[in-house]
Amino acid sequence: MAFDFLVPVSDRVLAHCELLPAQALGKHIYMHTARHGLPVLANVSVAILGVNESRNAFEKKPERLDISEIRLQLYNLMMGNWNSSIIDLGDIEEGETVEDTYFVVKEIVAGLLEENIIPIVIGATQDITYPTYRAFDGLKNMVNLVSIDSRFDFGMDEDLISSHSYMSKIITEKPNNLFNFSNIGYQSYFNSQEELDLMERLFFDSYRLGELISNITLAEPILRNAHVVSLDARAIRAADMGYSRNFSPNGFNGREICAISRYAGISDNVSVFGIYECENSNQAFQLVAQIIWYFIEGLNFRIQESPNSNSNDFTKYTVPTEDESLVFYKSHLSERWWVEVPSILTSHTKTNSPALLPCTELDYLDACNQNIPERWFKAYKKGFN
Numbered sequence: 001m002a003f004d005f006l007v008p009v010s011d012r013v014l015a016h017c018e019l020l021p022a023q024a025l026g027k028h029i030y031m032h033t034a035r036h037g038l039p040v041l042a043n044v045s046v047a048i049l050g051v052n053e054s055r056n057a058f059e060k061k062p063e064r065l066d067i068s069e070i071r072l073q074l075y076n077l078m079m080g081n082w083n084s085s086i087i088d089l090g091d092i093e094e095g096e097t098v099e100d101t102y103f104v105v106k107e108i109v110a111g112l113l114e115e116n117i118i119p120i121v122i123g124a125t126q127d128i129t130y131p132t133y134r135a136f137d138g139l140k141n142m143v144n145l146v147s148i149d150s151r152f153d154f155g156m157d158e159d160l161i162s163s164h165s166y167m168s169k170i171i172t173e174k175p176n177n178l179f180n181f182s183n184i185g186y187q188s189y190f191n192s193q194e195e196l197d198l199m200e201r202l203f204f205d206s207y208r209l210g211e212l213i214s215n216i217t218l219a220e221p222i223l224r225n226a227h228v229v230s231l232d233a234r235a236i237r238a239a240d241m242g243y244s245r246n247f248s249p250n251g252f253n254g255r256e257i258c259a260i261s262r263y264a265g266i267s268d269n270v271s272v273f274g275i276y277e278c279e280n281s282n283q284a285f286q287l288v289a290q291i292i293w294y295f296i297e298g299l300n301f302r303i304q305e306s307p308n309s310n311s312n313d314f315t316k317y318t319v320p321t322e323d324e325s326l327v328f329y330k331s332h333l334s335e336r337w338w339v340e341v342p343s344i345l346t347s348h349t350k351t352n353s354p355a356l357l358p359c360t361e362l363d364y365l366d367a368c369n370q371n372i373p374e375r376w377f378k379a380y381k382k383g384f385n
Contacts, residue, residue: 002103002104002107002108002111003038003089003108003111005092005093005095005104006032006038006089006090006091006092006108007090007091007092007093008031008032008033008034008090009031009032009033009068009071009088009090009091010068011034012068012072013026013031013068013071013072013075014031014033016072016075017031017075020075020076023078023079024075024076024077024078024079025074025075025076025077025078025079025086025293026074026075026076027079028079028086029048029075029086029087029088030044030085030086030087030088031087031088031090032087032088032089032090038089039087039088039089041087041112041115041117043085044085044086044087044115044117045083045084045085045086045117045118045299046084046085046086046087046117046118046119046120046296046299047086047087047088047089047112047117047118047119047120048071048074048086048087048088048089048119048120048122048292049089049090049091049092049108049109049119049120049121049122050067050090050091050092050121050122050123051091051092051101051105051121051122051123051124051128052064052065052067052091052092052093052094052124053092053093053094053095053098053101053105053123053124053125053128054124054125055094055098056098056125056127057124057125057127058164058165063280064124065124065278065279065280066280066285067091067122069280069282069285070122070278070285070288070289071088072285073285073286073288073289074288074289074292074293076289077289077290077293080293080296080297080300081300082296082297082300083300084296084299084300086296087117089108092104092105092108101131102128102130102131102134103131105121105128105131105132105135106131106132106134106135106137107135109121109131109132109135109272110135110136110137110138110139113135113136113139113271113272114139118270118271118272118273118299119132119272119273120273120274120275120292120295120296121272121273121274121275121276122274122275122278122288122292123274123275123276124276124277124278125276125277126149126153126166126230126232126274126276126277127165127166128274128276129145129147129166129170129228129230129274129276130166130169130170132228132230132272132274133145133170133177133178133228135272136177136227136228137175137177140177140227141177142177142178142179143177143178143179143227143228144179144180144181144182144225144226144227144228144269145170145178145180145181145182145226145227145228145229145230146181146182146183146184146222146223146226146228146229146230146264147167147181147182147183147184147229147230147231147232148183148184148185148229148230148231148232148235148252148257148260149183149184149185149186149230149231149232149234149235150185150186150187150190150209150232150234150235150248150250150251151164151186151187151190151191151232152167152183152186152191152195152198152199152206153165153166153167153232154167154168154171154195154198155167155168167181171202179382180204180205180225180379180382181202181204181205182204182205182206182207182222182226183199183204183205183206183207184207184212184219184222184223184235184260185207185208185209185212185235185251185252186206186207186208186209187208187209187248187250187251188208190248203378203379203381203382204378205222205375205378207219207222209235209250209251209252212252212256213252213256216256216259216260217360218360219259219260219263220263220266220336220358220360221336221337221358221359221360221375222358223260223263223264223266223267223270224263224266224267224268224269224336224358225267225269225357225358226264226267226269226270227269227270227271227272228270228271228272228274229264229270229272229273229274230274230276231257231260231261231273231274231275231276231291232276232277233247233275233276233277233278233279233284233288234246234247234248234251234277235251235252235257236251236252236253236254236257236287237249237250237251237252237253238251239253240252240253240254240257240283240287241278241279241281241283241284241287242279242281242282242283242284243281244279244281244284245279246277246279247279254287254290257287257291258290258291258294259294261273261291261292261294261295261298262294262295262297262298263298264295264298265294265295265296265297265298265299265300265301265302266298266299266301266302267298267302268302268303268304268305273295275288275291275292303333303334305331305333305334305336307329307331307338307356308329309329312332313331313332313333314329314330314331314332315329315330315332316328316329317329317330317364319364319367319368321367321370321372322370323372324372326339326340326367326372326376327339327340327354328340328359328363328364328367329356330361330364336358337358337359337360337361337363337364338356338357338358338359339356339357339359339363339364339367339373339376340354340355340356340357341354341355341356341357341376341379341380342354342355342380355379357375357376357379359373359375359376363375363376
């Protein structure tokens with residue numbers, strides 16, 4: 001069984017937790033220990049999982065990622081007013097081959113998904129996104145993936161998988177369960193024109209760093225529809241990560257990336273949250289710990305909402321345009337917005353009602369001015385292809 005390959009949380013972390021105050025997060029997490037074994041999965045909301053596999057790194061790592069240090073910083077943080085039950089499964093170490101590691105990650109994540117447990121994966125390199133996506137095989141036919149990254153990570157060689165090319169394998173490999181891919185925070189000078197053209201041809205969504213920084217709330221509807229969220233720490237600017245060698249001067253700052261993480265937690269669709277490409281510095285460890293804290297914080301504010309015109313919790317707005325009448329819904333509980341996309345009715349939803357695409361109030365106002373939202377148009381076109 002794949003869970004047998006898990007390595008317990010280190011004695012150093014366990015000893016540190018003994019010294020923490022009662023309100024600290026480390027006092028409220030059930031951990032995989034050498035003495036007591038794996039924690040019970042029943043009634044668990046979140047599982048922390050380290051993956052120390054870096055052999056497919058695009059830039060070879062000068063040293064092994066110290067996931068225990070991230071744990072120390074996370075467990076130092078104070079517990080929120082949460083109802084979530086959290087476990088720490090320990091780490092997956094390198095297998096005999098990279099494919100062996102991928103298999104163990106896939107099986108463990110799939111096992112957690114079957115138990116309705118959300119894995120928070122702390123991985124050395126972002127190619128670990130690939131086995132977390134493959135964990136949905138047989139569980140979900142259509143998967144939406146959101147990458148928070150300065151690059152699209154398509155790469156040039158379809159046969160090669162690395163931290164800069166794992167998306168090519170996800171797009172091309174059978175079974176192809178990927179319905180939509182969205183990138184948050186790409187930086188144009190890191191991406192070739194061919195990659196930008198490919199994003200357009202496949203009707204994928206991409207949002208430049210500057211666009212998000214000017215209005216960070218634009219990330220919320222993108223993440224609301226995601227099943228897998230993959231965060232490349234190199235999307236964060238170097239100053240906020242301790243000026244590590246492989247980080248760029250431009251990127252999200254600490255406040256912005258924590259807000260994005262909280263949006264991911266609030267999304268009632270997000271089932272896997274991964275943080276990758278961190279490097280060993282005290283500042284980086286602290287920020288990654290806070291990103292995880294904000295994800296769990298968002299998780300505890302999730303609201304299960306299903307917009308429809310018969311509910312008193314929503315207001316329905318019909319906006320006639322030149323080609324289509326767009327139907328929007330606004331929630332009275334969360335003030336979130338959705339728009340109907342009729343074309344993906346038969347292809348992907350197999351229900352008697354149009355699919356609902358998360359959107360913003362700005363999308364509604366644009367439609368009122370006869371400007372069809374770009375995300376709606378891409379989803380509409382995708383339904384015909």
